[in-house]
Each structure stands twice: as structure tokens, then as C-alpha cells.
Amino acid sequence: MNAIIQYILAFSALTIALVYLFKTFVWWPKKRTNKSCGNDDCGCH
Amino acid sequence: MSKQINVALIGNPNTGKTSVFNALTGLNQKVGNYPGITVEKKEGICKLPRGVKAHIIDLPGTYSLNASSLDENVVIELLLNKNDKDFPDVAVVISDVENLKRNLLLFTQIKDLEIPTILVINMSDRMAYKGISLDIEYLERKLQTKIALISTRKNKGIDDLKELITNYKDLSTTPCLNASSIDKNYFDNLRKAFPNQLLYKLWLVITQDVNFGKTNRKTIDDVSSFKTKSKTDLKRLQQKETIKRYQFINDTLKKGQTIDLASAKDLRIKLDRILTHKVWGYLIFGVILLTIFQAIYDWSSVPMDFIDSAFASLSEWTKSTLPDGAFTDLLAEGIIAGLGGIVIFIPQIAFLFLFIAILEESGYMSRVVFLMDRIMRRFGLSGKSVVPLISGTACAIPAIMATRNIESWKERLITILVTPFTTCSARLPVYLIIISLVIPEGRFLGLSYQALTLMLLYLIGFGAAVGSAYILNKVLKIRSKTFFVVEMPNYKLPLFKNVALTVIEKTKAFVFGAGKIILAISIVLWFLASYGPGEQFNNAERIVTEQYANVNLNEEELSQKIASHKLEHSFIGVTGRAIEPVIRPLGYDWKIGIAIVSSFAAREVFVGTLATIYSVGSDEEETIKNRMAGEVNPILGGPLFNFASGISLLLFYAFAMQCMSTLAIVKKETNSWKWPMYQLVIMSGFAYLVALIAFQILK
Amino acid sequence: MTLADLKRGQQGIIKDVSSIHIPLKLLEMGCLPGNLVELVQVAPFADPMYLNINGSHLAIRKETAIHILIETVDEQAD
Ligand SMILES: Nc1nc2c(ncn2[C@@H]2O[C@H](COP(=O)(O)OP(=O)(O)OP(=O)(O)O)[C@@H](O)[C@H]2O)c(=O)[nH]1
Numbered sequence: 001m002n003a004i005i006q007y008i009l010a011f012s013a014l015t016i017a018l019v020y021l022f023k024t025f026v027w028w029p030k031k032r033t034n035k036s037c038g039n040d041d042c043g044c045h
Numbered sequence: 046m047s048k049q050i051n052v053a054l055i056g057n058p059n060t061g062k063t064s065v066f067n068a069l070t071g072l073n074q075k076v077g078n079y080p081g082i083t084v085e086k087k088e089g090i091c092k093l094p095r096g097v098k099a100h101i102i103d104l105p106g107t108y109s110l111n112a113s114s115l116d117e118n119v120v121i122e123l124l125l126n127k128n129d130k131d132f133p134d135v136a137v138v139i140s141d142v143e144n145l146k147r148n149l150l151l152f153t154q155i156k157d158l159e160i161p162t163i164l165v166i167n168m169s170d171r172m173a174y175k176g177i178s179l180d181i182e183y184l185e186r187k188l189q190t191k192i193a194l195i196s197t198r199k200n201k202g203i204d205d206l207k208e209l210i211t212n213y214k215d216l217s218t219t220p221c222l223n224a225s226s227i228d229k230n231y232f233d234n235l236r237k238a239f240p241n242q243l244l245y246k247l248w249l250v251i252t253q254d255v256n257f258g259k260t261n262r263k264t265i266d267d268v269s270s271f272k273t274k275s276k277t278d279l280k281r282l283q284q285k286e287t288i289k290r291y292q293f294i295n296d297t298l299k300k301g302q303t304i305d306l307a308s309a310k311d312l313r314i315k316l317d318r319i320l321t322h323k324v325w326g327y328l329i330f331g332v333i334l335l336t337i338f339q340a341i342y343d344w345s346s347v348p349m350d351f352i353d354s355a356f357a358s359l360s361e362w363t364k365s366t367l368p369d370g371a372f373t374d375l376l377a378e379g380i381i382a383g384l385g386g387i388v389i390f391i392p393q394i395a396f397l398f399l400f401i402a403i404l405e406e407s408g409y410m411s412r413v414v415f416l417m418d419r420i421m422r423r424f425g426l427s428g429k430s431v432v433p434l435i436s437g438t439a440c441a442i443p444a445i446m447a448t449r450n451i452e453s454w455k456e457r458l459i460t461i462l463v464t465p466f467t468t469c470s471a472r473l474p475v476y477l478i479i480i481s482l483v484i485p486e487g488r489f490l491g492l493s494y495q496a497l498t499l500m501l502l503y504l505i506g507f508g509a510a511v512g513s514a515y516i517l518n519k520v521l522k523i524r525s526k527t528f529f530v531v532e533m534p535n536y537k538l539p540l541f542k543n544v545a546l547t548v549i550e551k552t553k554a555f556v557f558g559a560g561k562i563i564l565a566i567s568i569v570l571w572f573l574a575s576y577g578p579g580e581q582f583n584n585a586e587r588i589v590t591e592q593y594a595n596v597n598l599n600e601e602e603l604s605q606k607i608a609s610h611k612l613e614h615s616f617i618g619v620t621g622r623a624i625e626p627v628i629r630p631l632g633y634d635w636k637i638g639i640a641i642v643s644s645f646a647a648r649e650v651f652v653g654t655l656a657t658i659y660s661v662g663s664d665e666e667e668t669i670k671n672r673m674a675g676e677v678n679p680i681l682g683g684p685l686f687n688f689a690s691g692i693s694l695l696l697f698y699a700f701a702m703q704c705m706s707t708l709a710i711v712k713k714e715t716n717s718w719k720w721p722m723y724q725l726v727i728m729s730g731f732a733y734l735v736a737l738i739a740f741q742i743l744k
Numbered sequence: 745m746t747l748a749d750l751k752r753g754q755q756g757i758i759k760d761v762s763s764i765h766i767p768l769k770l771l772e773m774g775c776l777p778g779n780l781v782e783l784v785q786v787a788p789f790a791d792p793m794y795l796n797i798n799g800s801h802l803a804i805r806k807e808t809a810i811h812i813l814i815e816t817v818d819e820q821a822d
């Protein structure tokens with residue numbers, strides 16, 4: 001039982017991570033060019 | 046709901062527009078004692094008396110309505126386009142009491158546009174110091190405006206300004222002088238040709254001179270057909286216009302302003318005598334840089350070690366406290382190890398930002414521009430390129446945006462292209478950890494070898510930037526005229542609040558911006574490292590046990606062997622070993638290879654990646670540094686991170702273009718994918734080559 | 745003589761700035777006929793030059809300075 005919960009948690013973390021990475025690195029060129037981005041280092045790291 | 050009042054903050058560079066903006070809106074936009082800190086429009090909301098709200102727009106500084114660089118152009122585009130949603134209901138012209146005469150030029154031009162205008166005279170705290178006194182009533186009458194005498198440093202007069210904005214409908218829109226008298230005939234004709242247009246606006250559109258970038262001015266009516274005068278004639282007229290405006294301003298100030306020179310003090314002259322001196326100036330600049338690197342090393346080694354071991358114990362604790370299972374492992378080996386790889390660098394990054402903020406706030410930056418212009422020009426850059434190159438040590442993105450105040454497109458393009466060579470804060474983690482592994486600890490003249498190596502790496506970065514600028518200058522066939530006029534602002538004691546805010550904001554951006562990416566990558570890497578395809582991974586235990594059947598291994602050694610065998614045959618191990626042939630000649634193993642690949646997202650992912658991979662591949666919880674020191678080169682034997690491979694890695698990171706965000710900003714600023722792609726291929730190719738040569742020579 | 749001939753610490757009065765090689769921006773920053781100009785500091789090879797024009801402090805390159813005609817002020821002031 002415990003192991004199953006652990007698996008569910010772990011894989012949901014993976015899903016979130018993958019979605020986040022996809023959104024930042026595959027989706028963003030379109031989105032971020034419009035957004036004004038000044039001295040606040042928008043996504044610079 | 047009533048409409049918000051649109052308020053535009055306009056003024057010469059460095060007069061305190063952003064400081065006023067922050068005071069009105071409560072936001073924390075960046076302020077600095079260098080002309081050209083703000084390079085694009087910023088917006089905020091201000092609550093005015095009696096429930097009115099104002100939409101405040103902070104703009105880049107401009108000396109006049111004749112734009113000569115891209116940042117100044119933002120202001121002109123806004124003021125000439127009545128249909129812009131941000132077109133101001135009221136223009137607030139911010140001036141600096143010490144430079145009132147120069148600041149009023151822009152004011153008179155804006156008055157000619159017949160927009161309700163308030164004149165803010167900022168830095169009133171400096172009046173006594175400079176022996177200045179003003180006859181506000183007289184000035185208000187002469188300039189047909191309302192004046193707010195304020196000091197954002199002392200927080201004085203802000204309420205008066207809010208009151209004036211609230212009552213903007215009472216402001217006069219009459220111009221304070223008649224500029225069209227410089228050439229009556231010409232202007233009469235112009236008026237006849239476009240009877241519905243504001244005369245001064247037409248004149249501005251006709252005379253705009255675009256040489257700083259590729260702009261499209263669709264927003265402005267096309268009157269190019271009316272260029273009945275030659276370029277030189279137009280320029281003559283503009284000169285006449287400027288002279289006429291200054292005559293008016295001089296007349297006004299003669300009565301409205303008194304300066305008691307006897308009581309004026311000036312620190313500037315004394316300081317500049319040394320700081321911009323032919324010899325001392327350069328020497329002091331060098332000493333300042335050295336101090337910064339030494340400080341980054343000395344002051345932050347203690348907190349760094351502390352954080353490193355704290356994360357190791359946290360990981361240990363997690364494993365022993367939480368119930369066994371996939372998620373606990375992910376937490377301990379993936380997330381905590383990966384995060385440790387970023388948090389450990391907070392002290393250094395904060396120090397770096399602190400120094401940059403102090404350089405910017407004190408006014409020293411402009412002195413560096415002055416000292417470096419001549420040298421930079423040889424390489425096809427401008428003195429103004431120094432600012433992006435220096436602030437690029439924090440991050441290339443704001444640095445590339447800062448090039449917007451370079452007047453010549455060619456110099457600007459070259460600066461954009463070479464800025465990513467400067468050692469940005471994302472490289473710092475990689476440098477620090479590798480230097481601490483491969484460079485011995487001794488000292489030379491009080492400076493540690495490690496700090497000197499770090500400084501050398503920064504110099505290599507600058508050198509690469511300047512050297513490639515030289516080549517680009519020869520190769521690029523762009524003709525654009527160059528000129529160089531920079532204001533030298535007065536020295537200011539850095540305001541603690543401004544410096545602290547910059548440091549906190551930037552460090553936060555570093556930790557959270559990078560943190561999120563590192564966290565996500567660590568999680569993915571952990572999965573790829575903990576699961577694998579096929580026989581070798583699934584039956585690792587049996588295979589390893591059989592393999593070592595004859596060797597006497599204790600329990601611990603055996604489980605260590607199993608763990609590393611699993612890692613080798615996990616998804617990441619398989620991928621890593623597939624790319625290994627490419628990086629083996631540089632002295633790296635497949636784990637470093639994976640770290641390099643993942644750091645194409647952002648450089649600082651490198652350490653976190655290694656931390657995660659090593660952590661999965663071993664049982665014990667250790668500090669990142671000790672783990673890296675313990676790695677053995679699979680082929681040559683001996684430590685993996687030795688002098689040869691260490692130098693090779695340092696050089697690879699010095700030159701490679703590994704930052705997606707930078708590529709995106711270059712695309713945005715140059716309007717084409719061509720330049721960022723060149724950067725990616727050429728820089729990374731060069732990095733590979735240099736790292737290869739370095740390793741082959743040193744090994 | 746031109747601005748480029750000034751020595752460090754010397755002052756002059758600007759006479760003529762009508763050359764097309766002088767950017768408008770410089771005029772807008774106060775470099776106009778009749779104004780007092782002082783050479784505050786020079787970088788190596790006298791380029792760029794750090795000027796004080798009527799209280800406005802700015803730096804320009806020598807290539808611009810040679811187009812600005814000036815007249816020296818007699819030393820009587822001091
Ligand atoms: N003494 C004094 N200094 C001030 C005051 N307001 C602003 N400053 C300083 O003036 C400098 C310029 O301020 P900013 O607000 O960045 O000026 P800006 O007009 O936005 O500058 P750009 O964006 O570069 O055009 C900073 O060093 C401020 O700390 C004031 O009231 N008194």
C-alpha cells in the first residue's frame with residue numbers, strides 16, 4: 001500500500017516536472033517575446 | 046468605473062524617473078546612477094487622493110524628442126501616437142535640480158505637443174549642497190505649468206505631485222515658446238499641407254533619424270513625401286530650434302534660478318582627478334575587480350561549506366526518517382541533491398550582485414565607460430558596450446537589453462553578439478566547484494590561487510568577447526554612423542535601500558528562476574537514472590553478485606557496486622554512454638556528458654545534475670564536493686576531476702553558448718533567428734575545440 | 745582653434761558648432777555657441793574627452809571635438 005502511494009507521488013512529481021520543462025523550453029519563444037522583460041531577469045537562469 | 050488617468054514619466058536619463066515611479070506605485074523597478082538604466086516601458090498603478098487611480102508609465106530617459114537610440118525611441122513613439130492605449134493624459138517631466146537647464150529642453154518640446162504637462166524638479170535634497178535656489182512661482186508662470194519640487198531620497202513632495210496629477214485637467218496646454226519661427230515659410234507650407242495635424246508633431250516625424258536599429262514606424266503618419274528640404278538643411282533647422290529653445294530657457298532661469306557658487310561643494314572634481322586618470326584610473330579599476338573576485342572567494346567559502354553539508358545531512362535525514370519507497374528516494378536523491386546544487390551558490394551570487402549594484406549606484410560605471418571607450422573602439426565596440434559587458438557578469442539578458450542605448454546599430458549588434466561570452470552568474474557555480482577541486486589552495490601576494498584562477502576566467506570571458514568583436518567588426522558589412530556622447534553623472538553615495546533591493550531581487554530571481562528549472566530537471570534525471578531498460582538493469586544484483594563471487598567484498602562494497610552497475614545501465618547511463626565517445630577526448634566521462642547536455646537549458650544545472658546522478662549511484666549521503674572529488678576516471682584511473690579535465694571543463698564553460706533564455710533574447714533584439722543560431726553553433730564549437738586542445742596538452 | 749586643442753583644465757568659449765559631423769544630441773546637451781567649456785579630464789591619447797559645458801558634464805570623442813570651434817578664455821579669471 002505504502003509503496004503504491006510512493007509511486008503515485010513520485011510519478012505525479014515527474015509529470016509536473018515534465019509539463020513545466022515543456023512549457024518553459026518548448027512553448028515559451030512565442031509567449032515570452034511579447035512579454036515585456038526588463039531588468040528583472042525574466043527567466044534568465 | 047471612471048477611466049484611469051494615464052501618466053507618463055518623461056525626462057532626461059538619470060534624473061530619477063524610476064525613483065519617482067517607485068515612489069508613486071510602490072513597485073521596485075531598478076534604479077541606478079547611470080544614464081540608461083531603464084530601457085523600456087514599465088507600468089504601475091498609483092492611488093491618488095479622492096479615490097482616483099492613475100496608470101503610471103515609466104519610460105527610458107531621453108535628452109530630446111529626436112531619438113538617437115532605440116530606448117529613446119520608445120518615448121517618441123508613445124508621444125506621437127495618439128491612439129496608443131498608453132498615450133498620456135498628462136505628461137510628468139522629471140528634471141534634476143542640478144541640471145535644470147539641460148532638462149528643460151525636453152520640457153519645452155513636450156509642451157509643444159500640447160499635452161497637459163507637470164514639471165517635477167527632483168533631487169531637491171541636493172539644492173543646499175549645490176547652492177541652488179529657485180523661484181517656483183516665476184518658473185510656473187514662465188513655463189506655463191505646475192511645478193512639484195520633490196526629493197525621492199528624502200521622500201518629500203510626493204503628495205504634492207499626486208495632488209497635481211489628480212487635478213491634471215487644470216493644467217495649461219499652451220506651448221511656452223514658438224518654435225516654428227525658425228523658418229516661417231517652411232512651417233506655413235507644412236501647416237497648409239496637413240491642416241489637421243499638430244505642427245510640431247509633423248516636424249518631429251519629418252526629422253526623426255533612424256540609424257540605431259530596424260524600426261518600423263507604421264504608427265506614425267507618413268509625411269516623408271514632405272521632405273522638401275535636404276538632410277543638411279533639416280539639420281540646420283534642428284540646430285536653430287535647439288538654440289532658440291536654449292535662449293528661452295536661459296532667459297527663464299536667469300530670473301528663476303540662482304546659484305551661489307561660493308556655497309556649492311563638489312566632490313566630483315577631486316574624485317574624477319583620480320578615478321579617470323590615465324594611469325591611476327586603470328589601476329584602480331583593476332584593483333576593484335581583483336577585490337571583487339577575492340571577496341567572492343573569501344567571504345563566501347564558509348557559508349558555502351555550511352550549506353553543502355547541511356544539504357547532505359538533510360538528504361540523509363530524509364532517507365532515514367521517511368518510509369522507504371520511490372518517492373522518498375526521489376526526494377533524497379533527486380530533489381534535495383539537485384536543490385543543494387543551487388542553494389550552495391547563494392552567498393557568491395549575492396556578493397557578485399552587491400558589487401555590481403554598488404558600481405552602478407555610485408556613478409562609477411560611467412567612468413569606466415570613459416576609460417574604456419578608446420580601447421573598445423579598436424575592437425568595433427563602443428565605450429557604452431562596457432556596461433553590458435560588466436552587467437553581463439550578472440546575467441546576459443538584462444545586459445543585452447542594456448545595449449539599447451548604443452546609438453550605432455553595428456556597434457549594438459556586435460555588443461549583443463559578444464555579450465554572452467562574459468562570465469555570467471550562471472557560470473559561477475560551475476567555476477567555483479571545479480576550481481575548488483583542481484586548483485591548489487596556496488596564496489600569491491595575499492590573493493589565493495583559486496581567486497586568481499577565477500579572475501583569469503573572467504578575463505578570458507572578456508577577452509573572448511572583445512576578440513570576437515574584433516573579428517565581427519571586420520566581417521560584418523554594416524554601414525552605420527557612430528557617435529559617442531555620454532553624460533558623466535555626479536557621484537552619489539549608494540542608497541542602502543536601492544542596493545539591498547537589487548541584491549535581494551536578483552538573488553531571488555537566481556534562486557527561483559533557476560531553482561524551478563533545476564528542480565524539474567533533477568526530478569526527470571532521477572527517474573532516468575533510477576530506471577532502466579533490459580536485462581542488465583533489472584538483474585543488476587544477480588549479475589554483480591556473480592561477477593564478484595570470487596572477490597571478497599563486504600556488504601557495503603557490494604551494494605555500492607550494484608548501485609553503480611544499475612546507474613550505468615539506467616536510461617541515463619545508456620544515453621550517457623552513447624554520447625561518451627564525443628566527450629571522452631575532452632577528458633570527461635558520461636556523467637559529465639549528461640551534465641553538459643542538461644546545462645544547455647541553463648548552465649547552473651550542471652552541478653545539480655551531477656549531484657543527482659552521483660546521489661543515485663551511491664548509498665551514502667555525502668556533500669557534492671566530496672562526491673566529485675571521489676569520482677574515478679573509468680579509463681585512465683586517478684581522480685576524474687584532475688587538473689587536465691578540470692581546465693578543459695572550465696574552458697568549455699567559458700566559451701559554450703548554453704543558455705536558452707539568452708538565445709531567445711538575442712532573437713528578440715535582433716529580430717531574426719540567424720544571429721542566435723550563429724552564436725549557438727560558433728561559440729559551442731569553439732568551446733569544444735579549446736577544451737579538446739587543453740585536455741590533450743595537459744593530460 | 746578647436747575643442748581638441750584644449751589642455752586639461754583649460755577653458756574656452758564655444759564659437760561654432762554648425763559642422764554636420766556634430767551630432768544633434770551634443771547640441772541638445774548644451775554644447776552651443778557662447779557657452780563656457782572646460783576640459784575636465786582626458787583619457788590616454790586625449791580620447792575621449794571629459795568636458796564640463798556650462799555645468800553639464802559629458803564625454804565625447806576626439807573625432808567630434810575637432811569640429812567644435814572655440815576661443816580660449818584669458819587666464820584673468822583665476
Ligand atoms: N540625491 C538624490 N538622488 C536621487 C533622488 N532621486 C533619485 N536619485 C538617484 O538618482 C539616480 C538615478 O535614478 P533613477 O530613478 O534610476 O533615474 P532614471 O531617470 O530612471 O534613469 P534612467 O532610467 O537611466 O533614465 C539614482 O542613483 C538614484 O538613487 C533624489 O531625490 N535625491
Ligand SMILES: [Mg+2]
Pocket residue numbers: 062063064075076082083104105106
Ligand atoms: Mg529609469
